[in-house]
Amino acid sequence: MPNAPLLELENLSTHYVSAQGTRVVRAVDDVSLRIHAGETLGIVGESGSGKSTLALTIMRVLPPAARIVSGKMMFEGEDLLQKSDEEMQKVRGRRMAMILQDPMASLNPLFTIGNQVGESIRVHEGASRATAWNRARELLKAVRIPSPETRVRQYPHEMSGGMRQRIVGAIGISCEPRLLIADEPTTSLDLTIQAQYLNLLRDLQREHGLALIFITHNLGIVAKMCDQLAVMYAGRVVEQGPVSRIFSAPAHPYTRALLGSIPRMTDNREHLTAIDGQPPDLAALPPGCAFAPRCPMAFARCRAEAPPECAVDEGRTARCWLAVPDADAKVELKRSNVA
Amino acid sequence: MSTTSEVLTLPSQAPRFGFIRGLRLSGFPMIPTAILLGIAFVAVFANQLAPHNPEVGSLVARFKPPFWETGGTTKYLLGTDQLGRDVLSRLIFGARVSMVVGITAVLFAGVVGTTLGIISGYLGGWVDQLIMRLTDTWLALPALTFAIFLAAIVGPSMWNIVIILGITYWTRYARVIRGEVLSLKEREFVRLAIVAGCSKWTIMRRHILPNVINSAVVLGTLMLGVVIITEATLSFLGIGVPPPQPAWGLMLSDGKQSLMVGRWWLTIFPGCAIMLMVLSANILGDWLRVKLDPQLRQL
Amino acid sequence: MKQYIITRIGYCLLSLFLLSLTIFFFVRVTGDPATLLVEPGASPDDIAAIHHQFGLDRPLLVQYGLFMVSVVTGDLGQSFYYRTPVLELYWSRLPYSVMLATAAMAFSLLLGIPSGILAAVRVGRFWDSAGKVFALLGLSLPSFWVGLVLILVFSVYLGWLPSSGAGTPLHLIMPAFALGWYFAASHMRLTRSSMLEVLGSEYVKLARLKGLPQSLVIAKHAFKNALIPVLTLAGINFVIMISVAVVVETVFAWPGVGRLLYEGIAFRDFPVVQGTVLMLGAMTVIVNLVVDVLYAVIDPRIRLAS
Numbered sequence: 001m002p003n004a005p006l007l008e009l010e011n012l013s014t015h016y017v018s019a020q021g022t023r024v025v026r027a028v029d030d031v032s033l034r035i036h037a038g039e040t041l042g043i044v045g046e047s048g049s050g051k052s053t054l055a056l057t058i059m060r061v062l063p064p065a066a067r068i069v070s071g072k073m074m075f076e077g078e079d080l081l082q083k084s085d086e087e088m089q090k091v092r093g094r095r096m097a098m099i100l101q102d103p104m105a106s107l108n109p110l111f112t113i114g115n116q117v118g119e120s121i122r123v124h125e126g127a128s129r130a131t132a133w134n135r136a137r138e139l140l141k142a143v144r145i146p147s148p149e150t151r152v153r154q155y156p157h158e159m160s161g162g163m164r165q166r167i168v169g170a171i172g173i174s175c176e177p178r179l180l181i182a183d184e185p186t187t188s189l190d191l192t193i194q195a196q197y198l199n200l201l202r203d204l205q206r207e208h209g210l211a212l213i214f215i216t217h218n219l220g221i222v223a224k225m226c227d228q229l230a231v232m233y234a235g236r237v238v239e240q241g242p243v244s245r246i247f248s249a250p251a252h253p254y255t256r257a258l259l260g261s262i263p264r265m266t267d268n269r270e271h272l273t274a275i276d277g278q279p280p281d282l283a284a285l286p287p288g289c290a291f292a293p294r295c296p297m298a299f300a301r302c303r304a305e306a307p308p309e310c311a312v313d314e315g316r317t318a319r320c321w322l323a324v325p326d327a328d329a330k331v332e333l334k335r336s337n338v339a
Numbered sequence: 340m341s342t343t344s345e346v347l348t349l350p351s352q353a354p355r356f357g358f359i360r361g362l363r364l365s366g367f368p369m370i371p372t373a374i375l376l377g378i379a380f381v382a383v384f385a386n387q388l389a390p391h392n393p394e395v396g397s398l399v400a401r402f403k404p405p406f407w408e409t410g411g412t413t414k415y416l417l418g419t420d421q422l423g424r425d426v427l428s429r430l431i432f433g434a435r436v437s438m439v440v441g442i443t444a445v446l447f448a449g450v451v452g453t454t455l456g457i458i459s460g461y462l463g464g465w466v467d468q469l470i471m472r473l474t475d476t477w478l479a480l481p482a483l484t485f486a487i488f489l490a491a492i493v494g495p496s497m498w499n500i501v502i503i504l505g506i507t508y509w510t511r512y513a514r515v516i517r518g519e520v521l522s523l524k525e526r527e528f529v530r531l532a533i534v535a536g537c538s539k540w541t542i543m544r545r546h547i548l549p550n551v552i553n554s555a556v557v558l559g560t561l562m563l564g565v566v567i568i569t570e571a572t573l574s575f576l577g578i579g580v581p582p583p584q585p586a587w588g589l590m591l592s593d594g595k596q597s598l599m600v601g602r603w604w605l606t607i608f609p610g611c612a613i614m615l616m617v618l619s620a621n622i623l624g625d626w627l628r629v630k631l632d633p634q635l636r637q638l
Numbered sequence: 639m640k641q642y643i644i645t646r647i648g649y650c651l652l653s654l655f656l657l658s659l660t661i662f663f664f665v666r667v668t669g670d671p672a673t674l675l676v677e678p679g680a681s682p683d684d685i686a687a688i689h690h691q692f693g694l695d696r697p698l699l700v701q702y703g704l705f706m707v708s709v710v711t712g713d714l715g716q717s718f719y720y721r722t723p724v725l726e727l728y729w730s731r732l733p734y735s736v737m738l739a740t741a742a743m744a745f746s747l748l749l750g751i752p753s754g755i756l757a758a759v760r761v762g763r764f765w766d767s768a769g770k771v772f773a774l775l776g777l778s779l780p781s782f783w784v785g786l787v788l789i790l791v792f793s794v795y796l797g798w799l800p801s802s803g804a805g806t807p808l809h810l811i812m813p814a815f816a817l818g819w820y821f822a823a824s825h826m827r828l829t830r831s832s833m834l835e836v837l838g839s840e841y842v843k844l845a846r847l848k849g850l851p852q853s854l855v856i857a858k859h860a861f862k863n864a865l866i867p868v869l870t871l872a873g874i875n876f877v878i879m880i881s882v883a884v885v886v887e888t889v890f891a892w893p894g895v896g897r898l899l900y901e902g903i904a905f906r907d908f909p910v911v912q913g914t915v916l917m918l919g920a921m922t923v924i925v926n927l928v929v930d931v932l933y934a935v936i937d938p939r940i941r942l943a944s
């Protein structure tokens with residue numbers, strides 16, 4: 001297993017600025033992550049926690065109102081933030097790919113499946129229409145779509161939701177990328193199909209040696225699919241590390257609350273456990289820890305000062321004052337140095 | 340760790356800024372509104388402002404160019420037409436016609452259209468179907484053609500024109516208002532009123548109506564421009580406001596006769612007047628549309 | 639798709655029916671139709687004859703029946719002025735109107751669509767603001783005034799273009815511009831908003847994520863999708879153009895259907911007025927139907943719906 005990470009994010013921040021420049025939404029705030037080849041990293045958080053913006057930031061396909069204000073993104077040793085848009089175009093779809101959440105909306109209704117699946121191949125590898133068409137057919141087979149010869153000629157609205165999502169998956173792997181980002185790929189699928197799809201993703205990952213970033217709000221999927229986990233809250237990563245260790249002993253109160261809120265069949269409790277309060281307004285974050293207003297274990301320091309990422313044990317960090325053994329002397333994993 | 344230093348804050352909008360300043364900050368179109376108010380002012384005080392009688396001219400002073408050209412005099416600032424009538428005076432009185440016809444027609448169309456829209460949207464059923472089919476048909480025929488047809492039947496007079504324009508354009512209101520009512524119907528406060536036992540008419544009057552006024556007003560400002568252009572078109576074709584009453588469209592029609600000989604002032608000035616008024620109404624309407632209800636952007 | 643087409647045809651027929659009803663109603667309701675249907679300067683005998691011919695003393699329903707029968711058989715009356723059947727006059731003038739509308743439509747699309755795309759792609763910047771100004775001017779200037787100003791500039795002062803009649807392509811330029819100007823603005827606006835919507839869609843996002851160059855994203859994915867509503871509008875606008883051209887045709891003495899309508903009004907030739915309005919309305923409804931059907935053919939979502 002190579003030691004150098006495939007993708008490494010350092011202190012990445014992405015802000016949305018309103019048209020008049022009056023409102024700044026800190027969608028991604030000082031995020032540091034890394035993923036190695038062949039690994040699966042899960043990113044978990046509520047809606048509005050910044051997971052999707054993070055994914056779009058990595059791919060550098062942000063809407064015009066968004067700005068990457070600081071940080072570094074090293075992919076295979078190159079800083080993606082230094083690249084021009086033309087250079088990024090060669091990376092996107094070819095070395096890094098992404099799957100979006102809603103497969104019906106992701107596919108252009110006016111073009112055939114074959115056209116859309118083969119498109120990246122034509123653009124990135126200069127393949128002819130015929131070659132791309134054949135490759136498209138093979139790709140459909142690889143994502144286990146029955147009768148690919150007929151499907152290739154059809155239009156998106158003629159497919160079921162599950163099939164469409166596989167097609168989007170096929171588009172993702174069409175140019176053999178090293179990294180695949182999946183943004184809530186199963187959220188719009190029926191439960192019965194979800195398991196099949198996840199198995200497919202896992203098999204594809206193994207066959208192609210893909211690194212997979214799996215964005216979801218579903219901890220069950222994380223348990224099944226991921227090696228590493230990063231928990232996001234209010235645009236910040238509050239805890240990250242190996243999945244098994246986080247699940248068995250969560251260090252951050254938010255993670256603990258998330259895990260605790262999953263109802264179990266064996267529970268005798270009568271009430272569902274929810275987390276009190278509302279997610280914060282990302283344009284007006286409190287000065288201290290973003291989770292403090294809702295945290296059952298918050299104390300004075302939490303509200304005054306935002307905690308840095310601290311090492312909890314090997315390979316695991318948490319952004320919480322509770323994880324700091326001594327309030328003054330800390331073993332910080334990262335000192336923020338805005339370049 | 341990122342701090343709050345990068346966060347920009349909203350400029351203070353305390354009342355000490357004053358009403359005008361506050362309007363300015365929200366992008367209120369001051370100039371167009373000023374123009375419209377100016378035209379309204381001119382229309383009201385036409386008798387005082389116009390230097391000459393707009394309907395009677397002196398044949399001796401025919402076709403005088405504006406005062407800055409050779410042959411022009413300061414007596415007739417913007418020149419005279421083929422009957423020796425002062426262009427400026429006719430423009431001023433024409434403003435009255437445009438204002439009166441424009442506003443009245445828009446109000447008429449608005450009242451009828453909003454009422455029918457509310458009834459159609461709220462009552463639903465065959466009433467809705469009937470009204471909608473009717474609007475569909477009337478919308479199928481271009482407004483201008485329909486207006487021309489009606490004008491040809493009833494003959495020219497200012498009030499006929501107002502009625503015709505009202506009949507032609509109420510359908511636009513009806514459609515939009517009906518759409519609004521359909522979504523309003525599902526809202527809580529309407530359901531509450533029904534449960535409380537209010538009659539249909541009461542609900543429509545007291546609950547639905549105030550909520551659609553916004554859209555009606557926005558639509559009204561947008562329609563003002565359209566109505567004025569239609570009125571000008573009808574007058575130009577000779578079936579609008581009848582002579583000798585000065586209407587800008589009529590002035591353009593007269594001006595056309597002598598266009599080929601280069602008497603440009605008979606064409607340019609009335610046209611500019613129309614353009615100013617319609618442009619101002621459109622800008623104001625656009626701003627209102629964005630301000631009052633972002634959902635109306637489809638209009 | 640068959641179902642869709644049949645429904646559309648049904649609506650079309652209903653609209654035609656209501657159209658004829660509307661025209662019939664308005665003629666009858668505003669006083670004595672005889673004054674309209676009879677030539678200026680007719681004697682009481684003539685008026686009595688008209689009463690008999692149109693059955694004006696018979697019940698309304700019968701009158702409507704007679705009216706519909708004559709309409710359906712193509713008898714729209716006879717022009718007082720030209721002494722020829724109205725329908726014949728209409729058909730003889732229609733080609734000119736179509737020619738004018740085609741030129742104006744081409745102009746409006748050639749100007750409107752690219753400027754709309756440009757405004758959307760450069761949203762918030764210079765070209766977008768320029769586009770907004772253009773749109774505003776287009777919607778605020780009456781077409782006939784644009785025509786008059788054009789004549790002033792190009793015929794009177796520059797002497798480049800002829801100011802009236804038809805005959806050479808030169809005659810077509812100014813009327814087409816005057817007529818198309820408003821629609822260019824309207825098309826530009828719609829193209830811009832449609833394009834903006836498409837550019838914000840998920841499939842365009844995915845296209846970018848695939849690493850497709852921006853030019854391909856716009857030209858292939860955005861363009862075709864954005865154009866659908868615009869072309870639909872253009873199709874409907876074509877017939878509207880023919881109807882609205884009445885003023886432009888009058889200004890330029892262009893021998894089309896619009897000018898025919900104007901003549902009908904000017905000469906108090908009511909059969910011409912009624913017949914032309916009826917035909918214009920019918921054309922609008924039928925063309926709307928054709929556009930709806932074409933839509934079904936282009937958009938695979940409707941075409942393949944079983």
